[in-house]
Amino acid sequence: xxxxxxxxxxxxxxxxxxxxxxxxxxxxxxxxxxxxxxxxxxxxxxxxxxxxxxxxxxxxxxxxxxxxxxxxxxxxxxxxxxxxxxxxxxxxxxxxxxxxxxxxxxxxxxxxxxxxxxxxxxxxxxxxxxxxxxxxxxxxxxxxxxxxxxxxxxxxxxxxxxxxxxxxxxxxxxxxxxxxxxxxxxxxxxxxxxxxxxxxxxxxxxxxxxxxxxxxxxxxxxxxxxxxxxxxxxxxxxxxxxxxxxxxxxxxxxxxxxxxxxxxxxxxxxxxxxxxxxxxxxxxxxxxxxxxxxxxxxxxxxxxxxxxxxxxxxxxxxxxxxxxxxxxxxxxxxxxxxxxxxxxxxxxxxxxxxxxxxxxxxxxxxxxxxxxxxxxxxxxxxxxxxxxxxxxxxxxxxxxxxxxxxxxxxxxxxxxxxxxxxxxxxxxxxxxxxxxxxxxxxxxxxxxxxxxxxxxxxxxxxxxx
Amino acid sequence: xxxxxxxxxxxxxxxxxxxxxxxxxxxxxxxxxxxxxxxxxxxxxxxxxxxxxxxxxxxxxxxxxxxxxxxxxxxxxxxxxxxxxxxxxxxxxxxxxxxxxxxxxxxxxxxxxxxxxxxxxxxxxxxxxxxxxxxxxxxxxxxxxxxxxxxxxxxxxxxxxxxxxxxxxxxxxxxxxxxxxxxxxxxxxxxxxxxxxx
Numbered sequence: 001x002x003x004x005x006x007x008x009x010x011x012x013x014x015x016x017x018x019x020x021x022x023x024x025x026x027x028x029x030x031x032x033x034x035x036x037x038x039x040x041x042x043x044x045x046x047x048x049x050x051x052x053x054x055x056x057x058x059x060x061x062x063x064x065x066x067x068x069x070x071x072x073x074x075x076x077x078x079x080x081x082x083x084x085x086x087x088x089x090x091x092x093x094x095x096x097x098x099x100x101x102x103x104x105x106x107x108x109x110x111x112x113x114x115x116x117x118x119x120x121x122x123x124x125x126x127x128x129x130x131x132x133x134x135x136x137x138x139x140x141x142x143x144x145x146x147x148x149x150x151x152x153x154x155x156x157x158x159x160x161x162x163x164x165x166x167x168x169x170x171x172x173x174x175x176x177x178x179x180x181x182x183x184x185x186x187x188x189x190x191x192x193x194x195x196x197x198x199x200x201x202x203x204x205x206x207x208x209x210x211x212x213x214x215x216x217x218x219x220x221x222x223x224x225x226x227x228x229x230x231x232x233x234x235x236x237x238x239x240x241x242x243x244x245x246x247x248x249x250x251x252x253x254x255x256x257x258x259x260x261x262x263x264x265x266x267x268x269x270x271x272x273x274x275x276x277x278x279x280x281x282x283x284x285x286x287x288x289x290x291x292x293x294x295x296x297x298x299x300x301x302x303x304x305x306x307x308x309x310x311x312x313x314x315x316x317x318x319x320x321x322x323x324x325x326x327x328x329x330x331x332x333x334x335x336x337x338x339x340x341x342x343x344x345x346x347x348x349x350x351x352x353x354x355x356x357x358x359x360x361x362x363x364x365x366x367x368x369x370x371x372x373x374x375x376x377x378x379x380x381x382x383x384x385x386x387x388x389x390x391x392x393x394x395x396x397x398x399x400x401x402x403x404x405x406x407x408x409x410x411x412x413x414x415x416x417x418x419x420x421x422x423x424x425x426x427x428x429x430x431x432x433x434x435x436x437x438x439x440x441x442x443x444x445x446x447x448x449x450x451x452x453x454x455x456x457x458x459x460x461x462x463x464x465x
Numbered sequence: 466x467x468x469x470x471x472x473x474x475x476x477x478x479x480x481x482x483x484x485x486x487x488x489x490x491x492x493x494x495x496x497x498x499x500x501x502x503x504x505x506x507x508x509x510x511x512x513x514x515x516x517x518x519x520x521x522x523x524x525x526x527x528x529x530x531x532x533x534x535x536x537x538x539x540x541x542x543x544x545x546x547x548x549x550x551x552x553x554x555x556x557x558x559x560x561x562x563x564x565x566x567x568x569x570x571x572x573x574x575x576x577x578x579x580x581x582x583x584x585x586x587x588x589x590x591x592x593x594x595x596x597x598x599x600x601x602x603x604x605x606x607x608x609x610x611x612x613x614x615x616x617x618x619x620x621x622x623x624x625x626x627x628x629x630x631x632x633x634x635x636x637x638x639x640x641x642x643x644x645x646x647x648x649x650x651x652x653x654x655x656x657x658x659x660x661x662x663x
Contacts, residue, residue, distance in 0.1 A: 015658045016651065021633025024651060026658055036550065038499035047645070064497070078497035085499050129549040129573060145551035145577035146501075147643070155648040157655055161631065163572075193484055194543040197571055227546060229572050293484050293546070317483040317541075410493040410548075431488040431547060433511045 002268025005234050006165050006200055009140045009265065013123045015157055022159040028122040029056055030152050031108045032095070034086040035063045035412070036127030040150035041089040051093040053156045058117055059090050059097040062107045063412045067375050067402035070100055079413065093153075106378020106404045109133040109346040113217060114380050116246025120235040120262040125152055130346045130428065132223040135232035136216035137239055138265045140200070142230040163229050164198055164274040167267070169205035172281035177462040179356070180215035181348060181426065181445035183207065184222040185287035185297045187279060193295035197227030199275065202267060207281035208233060213242040214352040221347045222428050225294035234266040286461050289430050289443040290333055291321040296430070298333065300448060300460050306330035324432050325440050326420070333442075333458050340423035341366075341453040342435070343446055344375030345409035348426035351384045353446040358390040360450040360464070366398040367456025373415065374399050375407040399453065411436045424452040469641035470582050473563050473610040474620070476535035478527050479600045480509070485540055486547035487574060491556045493548075504552055505559030528560075532604040537564045539596050545574025545585075554581045564610050566617065568593045579634050580643065586610065586617055592626045595619065612638060 003011075015024040032040075037059075044051070051057060064079035074080035083100065090097040098104040104111055109130050112118040118134045124141035125131060127149040134141035144158070151158055170183060188195075201223050208219070216233050223231030240259050243249045250258040267273075285299030298304065307329045310318045322329060327336075343349070343357055354376065366372050374394055376382040382404055385391055394401045408415040409427035416436030417423045423441050426449050430441040442458065451459045495507040513528055515521040522529040538557060544567035545553060554577040557565060564584045578585045588596070599606045599619050607620040612635065618625040630638075637643060648655075 015655055018633055021631060024648065024655075026655070035496050039501050039551075042500070043645075047649075049649075063493075082497050082499060127549060127551075129547065143549035143573055145549055145554070145573060145580060147551060147577065147580035147645075151645050151648060154645055155651070155655060156659075157648050157651070159633075159644045159648065193546060194569060194571070197543070197546075197569065224547075227543075227571055293486065314483075316481075320482070410488075412493045412496065429486075429488065429547060431486045433492055434488050437492075437511055437517055 001272060002270035004165055004267040004271040004273065005138060005202055005232060005265055006140065007271070009121055009123065010162060012121070022161040025123060025158050025160045027056070027125050027152050027156055027158060029058070029117060029124045031112055031124070031126035031131070032057060032059045032149065033063060033108050033126070033128065034061050034082045036146050037089065037149055038082065038085045039146050040127070040153055041093070043150040044153055047154070049154050051095060051153045054094040056156060057095045057153070058112070059086060059095050060105055060108050060111055061086055061099045063406045063410065065100055065405040066413050067405050067407050067415055070403045076414065103379050106380065107346045107349065107406055109221065110349060110377030110381065113137065113213070114246070114378060116243055116249030119243070119249065120239060120265050125158065129224040130221050132228070132230040133217050133221040133346055135220040135223070135230050136213060138232060138235035138262065140230065140232065143224065163200040165202065166196055166199040166228070166275040166277065167202045167204055167273040168277045168279065170203065170207040170279045170281050171205040172207055174207055174281050175284065177286050177447060177465055178284050179445045179447055180211050180218045182284055182287045183281070184219045185289065185294070185443065186284045188222065188226045188295050189287065189297035190279070191226055191277065193225060193293040194227045196223065199228050201228045201231045202273070203231060203233050204267070209236065212352060213238060214350045217350070218347055222294065225428055235262050286445060286448050288333055288448060288458060290325060290327055291318070292324055292430055292432050293321070294428065294430060294443060296321065297443070300458065301334055303332050304329055334460060336458045337422065338370060338424050338442070338452050338457060339421040340417050341370055341372045341449050342375070342408045342423055342425040342427065343449050344373065344377070344407050345425070345427035346377065346406070347428045348446050349375060349377030349381065351381050353426065354381065354385050354390050355388070357446050357450040358393045360447060361397045361399070361454060362393050364397055364454050366453045370453055370456050372399040372453045373402055373408060375402045375415070376404050378404050397453070408435050410434060417441070424449045424458070468582055470563060470584055470638050471612045473536055474607055475537050476533070476605055477537040477539050477596065477600055477608050478533045478535055479597055480527055480538065480540045481597050483541040484543045484546060487545055487550050487553040488547055490545070490553040491550065496550060496552050501555050502559065504556035505561070508556040508560045533600070536562055537566060537608055537610070538562045539566045539593070539600070541593070542568045542590070544570050546571040549573045549577070551577040551581070554578045554583050558583045566593070566596065579638065582638060584610065584612060584638065586628045588617060588626050588628060592624070595624055
């Protein structure tokens with residue numbers, strides 16, 4: 001029987017299979033940030049240990065960093081302290097840190113790929129659920145807890161049971177105005193926020209193959225929002241072209257040898273998955289969420305389910321969610337006024353996202369009563385945006401281009417959406433309080449967010465193209 | 466944090482809400498501590514208080530209701546989805562729970578719990594409903610958990626289910642071992658693996 005892409009990478013990384021238990025899995029690359037690492041460093045020191053392979057660890061500060069005046073000390077004491085501990089810990093353990101002020105600083109899942117650190121065939125972990133992003137390169141990448149961060153620091157290995165495997169095939173041509181974020185929101189709405197729990201997902205099919213690397217990263221990024229441990233896409237020429245010449249990617253002398261090895265990373269034709277789901281790309285509209293988990297999404301011209309469309313058992317949580325959102329069962333979402341637009345996060349803060357937004361807003365102005373925050377994923381993205389004149393387009397539209405970080409995706413810094421306000425966000429989670437206590441989040445693509453910024457409401461981008 | 470766990474017999478605290486994500490269990494603004502302790506007071510923070518004010522507890526939230534107490538938290542389907550923050554498991558443990566019961570757990574949360582000697586027990590939808598109904602009728606109803614035998618029992622009615630747990634993890638929980646102890650003992654095998662890589 002053939003092997004899946006996952007099997008091929010997994011088998012090369014099993015140090016030992018414990019009888020009736022998990023495998024000891026070797027980890028190639030460990031990303032760390034300030035929020036989920038301090039307790040791990042502390043645990044390590046209590047055991048009297050050093051980080052075993054510091055050269056396989058890369059650190060950045062992202063969750064707590066302000067997005068204005070990054071040259072000044074962080075105002076909030078607890079945030080400042082957490083970032084300082086990361087600096088101290090990295091120094092003590094000889095770990096490369098791309099902290100505030102460093103030209104490579106940025107969101108951990110943005111900088112790994114853009115620097116060429118993320119490569120096909122690797123095992124990659126980070127104390128952050130969106131580590132699944134790196135699977136876009138054909139790697140096994142997944143989020144872990146702090147005890148596991150400590151484990152990887154101490155041993156460069158993890159105890160891991162092999163997950164079940166699911167393949168999601170998206171075939172066909174995407175409709176006008178539909179981008180990769182819409183694909184993943186559609187998939188999650190189709191299979192639910194827990195539909196892939198226990199699985200590792202491979203995305204395949206012609207619509208996936210047609211996506212750029214950045215589009216693929218958006219898809220893999222949100223795998224966790226349907227419960228999957230991770231998502232992955234087989235590498236191809238689009239992957240190799242993206243990687244070539246990046247700082248930490250293999251150099252000219254090794255390139256051909258590496259690419260030849262990477263070309264073996266695909267699921268064999270006769271490989272068997274525990275579950276397969278087929279999606280027709282033509283069915284996908286620009287998507288938006290109305291509820292408080294990412295599975296509560298609809299096409300932008302659709303309506304929120306009416307009460308009689310919801311199973312009795314699901315009703316309490318459905319109504320609780322709509323009550324939080326201040327929305328009514330059966331209502332249309334199009335035309336809903338928004339107060340904030342947030343374009344950023346590890347899902348949609350890359351240069352292509354900013355280009356897409358800029359191409360739409362060029363020559364247009366934001367609606368008067370909307371605040372628009374654009375937060376690039378990294379210093380490199382910021383630099384590129386300025387080099388391309390995108391900053392000017394945003395400025396003329398009345399948008400605020402801020403400095404890189406996780407920002408209003410989870411509001412650990414000062415960027416919070418006020419209670420009761422509506423925010424169209426390109427981030428990944430619409431959980432209660434995610435963007436600030438009682439903030440209301442509508443998840444959408446950068447394009448749908450851009451239209452909302454201009455019109456001040458939820459709108460169908462197809463009417464403007 | 467107490468290491469090793471086997472028998473727990475206790476009343477339960479029911480939180481009958483589906484899809485409880487880890488942002489609800491412990492909101493992001495409380496993740497700035499650099500220790501593992503003290504998260505319990507912020508467990509379900511935004512569901513516990515009006516206007517984030519500790520003087521304004523929401524009376525109808527089970528954690529604020531003196532009727533409910535105990536070492537077993539019972540929640541509805543798909544518990545612990547979302548962020549990988551281990552702080553969620555720390556908060557539940559710190560608030561005095563040793564066991565969390567649901568009909569479905571998110572993977573990372575399950576691992577984080579096991580790594581902190583907080584036992585996640587996945588039961589059938591029917592048994593979960595029985596649990597909720599039992600506590601609604603009698604908040605003093607006790608539930609008994611036996612890890613060795615992998616059983617969970619509603620004491621008064623005798624209703625019982627067996628639950629699954631990975632045998633390796635079970636041994637760790639019963640004996641107070643953790644994965645790091647195990648992996649550290651494998652140092653030479655890990656080095657041999659590294660040396661053999663192309």
